[in-house]
Amino acid sequence: MNKICQILSQSTETLSLQVASLGLPLFDGYDEALSKGYKIFLRAEGNHLSILSSALGEQSCLEVNFVSGALAHRRHFGGGRNQDVCRAIGLNRQRNLKVADATAGLGRDAFILSLQGAHVVAYEKNPVLASLLDWARSQALKQASAESDEELLSVLNRLNFVFADSAYALKPEDFDVVYLDPMFPQREKSAKVKKEMQILHQLLEDDKSDPYQLFASCLTAARSRLVIKRPVTVSYTHLRAHETVLELVYCG
Ligand SMILES: C[S@@+](CC[C@H](N)C(=O)[O-])C[C@H]1O[C@@H](n2cnc3c(N)ncnc32)[C@H](O)[C@@H]1O
Numbered sequence: 001m002n003k004i005c006q007i008l009s010q011s012t013e014t015l016s017l018q019v020a021s022l023g024l025p026l027f028d029g030y031d032e033a034l035s036k037g038y039k040i041f042l043r044a045e046g047n048h049l050s051i052l053s054s055a056l057g058e059q060s061c062l063e064v065n066f067v068s069g070a071l072a073h074r075r076h077f078g079g080g081r082n083q084d085v086c087r088a089i090g091l092n093r094q095r096n097l098k099v100a101d102a103t104a105g106l107g108r109d110a111f112i113l114s115l116q117g118a119h120v121v122a123y124e125k126n127p128v129l130a131s132l133l134d135w136a137r138s139q140a141l142k143q144a145s146a147e148s149d150e151e152l153l154s155v156l157n158r159l160n161f162v163f164a165d166s167a168y169a170l171k172p173e174d175f176d177v178v179y180l181d182p183m184f185p186q187r188e189k190s191a192k193v194k195k196e197m198q199i200l201h202q203l204l205e206d207d208k209s210d211p212y213q214l215f216a217s218c219l220t221a222a223r224s225r226l227v228i229k230r231p232v233t234v235s236y237t238h239l240r241a242h243e244t245v246l247e248l249v250y251c252g
Contacts, residue, residue, distance in 0.1 A: 024051070024128050024203075030058040040202050042128070047139070049132060053199045060195035062203075064106050064129070064136035066156065067143050071111050075152070081116045085109055088227045088246040089177050091116045100175040102166035102218050103182050105200070107133045107159075113179070114159040121175075122159070123166035126204060130163035137161060167214040170221035178222040181229040182211065222251045 026042040027033040030052060033041045040053050043061070050061035065071065081092045089099060095117030101110040104122035106129070114120045124130040137156060144152040162169065170178070183204060218226050226249040 040199070049135065051128065051132075051199055051203060053202050055202075056195050056198060060199065062106065062196055062199045064132040066107070066111055066136055066140035067152070071108060074112060075115060075155075078112070078115070083112065083116075084246055085112060085179075085227075085229075086116045088248060089113060089118065089179060090225060091118055097176040098174075100166070100170060100178045100218075100221055102170065102178055102180045102214065102221075104133055104161060105129065105181065107136070107161065109179065109181060110159060110161075111155070114155050117158075118177075119158045120160070121162060123162050123164050123169060125163070125165040126207070127163065128203060130161065133161040134163070167210060167217050170217045172220045173223045174221050176223050177225045177227060178218040179227045179229075180214070180218050182209075182214065183207070184231050219249065219251065222249075225250055 024040065024042050025033065025036075025038055026044060027038075028044060030043065033043070033052070034054050038054060040051065043050050043052050048063060048065075050063040052058070052061045063069070081087070081095075086092060090097060091113065097118045099113055099118040099120045101113070101120055101122035104110055104124035107122060110120045110122035122133070124133055137159065140152065141156050143149075144156060183201070228247045228249065229244050230247060232245055
């Protein structure tokens with residue numbers, strides 16, 4: 001059993017089974033991975049699991065983390081239900097919505113929606129990301145229980161991750177709202193985000209998705225609304241700070 005299996009098997013047996021098929025090597029250190037010629041790999045460091053790319057150096061990594069970093073900041077100081085993504089979903093009018101995040105990625109949007117009261121099922125079809133999401137959720141649950149953090153516990157209890165292709169896994173009219181944030185080429189605001197996106201693109205470069213099937217499945221699964229995050233196609237200079245838009249498609 002390799003190290004990622006050991007780490008992940010702390011949470012559930014199912015996860016360690018998943019991990020057997022991840023196909024990404026795991027190392028303690030960056031140099032060792034580099035010396036073996038790996039371009040993209042997992043690093044286990046203390047209680048942190050992250051994805052690194054040899055092209056981007058040791059400082060840039062992708063991590064799923066629900067207790068510290070950007071999401072913790074968002075939890076304590078975020079913009080509440082008036083954030084764009086929450087308004088697009090409709091959480092500014094009604095909490096408690098049942099939402100599918102069809103493209104979970106690093107789980108950030110899913111966490112923010114759950115934080116604002118939605119019951120979220122987030123689908124991720126990449127096995128590495130799906131395992132990291134599940135692992136990060138169980139780590140966060142452990143920490144929240146240990147610290148009796150009732151708010152974080154209730155957010156995590158409203159948030160579930162499913163390892164599946166949402167182009168085929170969603171059932172008709174199963175959710176109030178479906179959220180879709182597929183990968184697209186994009187210029188980003190900060191260098192750090194840009195590097196994160198580069199690692200994500202590298203990880204997902206062999207992805208052969210059918211965007212039409214995914215869109216059709218999301219549209220059918222939503223009872224009231226489908227929200228699509230997409231790039232702004234007209235690049236006026238004043239739009240550069242906001243390179244994505246949230247498009248709403250009303251259903252039913
Ligand atoms: C841009 S990222 C989403 C980022 C996410 N909104 C966040 O806040 O972290 C897109 C993700 O969707 C996943 N994805 C794409 N098509 C999918 C599908 N049909 N089913 C499930 N996941 C999919 C990709 O593997 C990738 O991880």
